[in-house]
Amino acid sequence: MSSDDPLRRVTLTRTGPLTFRATTESGATIEMGPGGGDLFSPVELLLAAIAGCTGMDVDAITRKRAEPDRLDLVAEGRKVRDADGNHLTDLAVDFSVSFPAGEGGDAARSVLPTAIRRSHDRLCTVSRTVELASPVATRLDGAALGDPGQVD
Template sequence: MPSVRVERTETGFTATNDRGGRIEIGSTRDEGVFSPVELLLAALGGCEMATVEPLTAKRGHRLAKLATVVEAEKVSDTELRSFTVTYEIELPPEDEKALEVFRSVAGRVHERYCPVGKALKNPMPVEQRLP
């Protein structure tokens, strides 16, 4: 079961996974850290790209550039309405099928294979356990 531990630090919060990865978390006013909403956006973009990249490369069409910009429509301080994932790509020279393969793979990943995106599209219960 995936999990992270988030704890308060002197300067904000730190999320740590069981492999030793660390991310500093703060508010949108804090320099050099991600806010919780920005982490959600990064999770969505990272989830799609971490699946799109190996699948396009496996089919012999590794893109010269692959990036995403993920945006959220914020309707209030506590509510997001929608997300948009915009891909920025550069096709490999002389690969006429790369765009077709990329579009096919990215579409399937977005609709079916990214668990972060699926969780956002089909909200699930979030349980809270208090001491």
């Protein structure tokens, strides 16, 4: 799969009870589990994906002016169970950034708020997808599942 191909795919393989290995088309892997141990939970991976995506956007924009001394992000959300099922609310990403003194650092600091807004409003594929609420299709061996209320 080339980087120009719009399709993105990750394959998950069960490695044990409630644990999976996610593998990208390029062969990169990450282990996940139910949380609370040394593995990321799926919810933690979603938060990391949101922060990572917007962090990369902001880094790409600001580092043209100066390399940051520090670029840290905290992503958080509140897991709730309500009439809509389990989901996250109150999603937020908090940036903590510093740049070196001088003209380059001043330039990077001046574009930082705009870079964060551009990432949120247009650039970050992950947070844009969450905010636009893209439906998720479910399939079994490649075939679409029928109506969830239908019993075979």
